[in-house]
Amino acid sequence: MSLRSDRIGWALLLAVIGFALLAPAFDQTGPLKQSLLKALAGPDAAAPFGYDHLGRSLFSRLAHALRLSLTIAFAATATAAVVGIGLGVLAAWRGGWIDRALGLVADSVLALPALLMVLMMGVILPGMGAAFWAGIAAVQWIEFFRLTRRACRAVMDGPAVEAARIQGFGPAWIFRRILWPEIGPVLRTAMAFGVAGAIAAIAALGFVSVGVPAPTPELGQMMVELLPSWREAPVAVAQPVAACFLLLLSLNLIAGGRA
Known part of the structure; x- marks a missing residue:
């Protein structure tokens, strides 16, 4: 069942990514x-998904919004994974005051709300895209750090690592050949959940109007803009909701299949 859900998740994710990447060729x-005369109008040859309240193509805006969310989410999770895994291995390998210091830093960062972290990065970095990337990565690395440190501690005490050290193999070889095969499956699951969490966070911040500024298309922002028109154009309102749902469903199926 987990293998089947994993395949369904990958199929859905590839379909969404394919739409986001290929749609501009047909846009x-x-x-x-904008074309206010076409506000909330139905599909036509120029806009296969219809128009929003300002007469903008929902087909084009959905594709751009998905590319934005996927790019930021994958970049943030990849950054968090590299930092968290690196520091987790270091903490487990060296132990002592290094382990305690890194654990204290992780606990201190975890005390800050994710929204506050994104808003702080928005002041420091130019553009909300960079702020989302830095803010989400600054929160997510803690999960990768904790998982890696916990998993590596168990493996470090085993005979395989001790034997490799005696034979003179370096940290990079030990990580690649001994540690990663043990901790990799758990971390790959965490990465799938991390991307899903990042996409949900971007949409949620857009929904409360503190995300990517208009008129840049973003899923949460599109939901807010179209929500007052739900009676006149329920299909238009449902489109960003459905896109976000399918994206999160695919990633959770992938993560569940790996668990």
């Missing part, structure tokens, strides 16, 4: 072009 209007 005739662009995500920002």
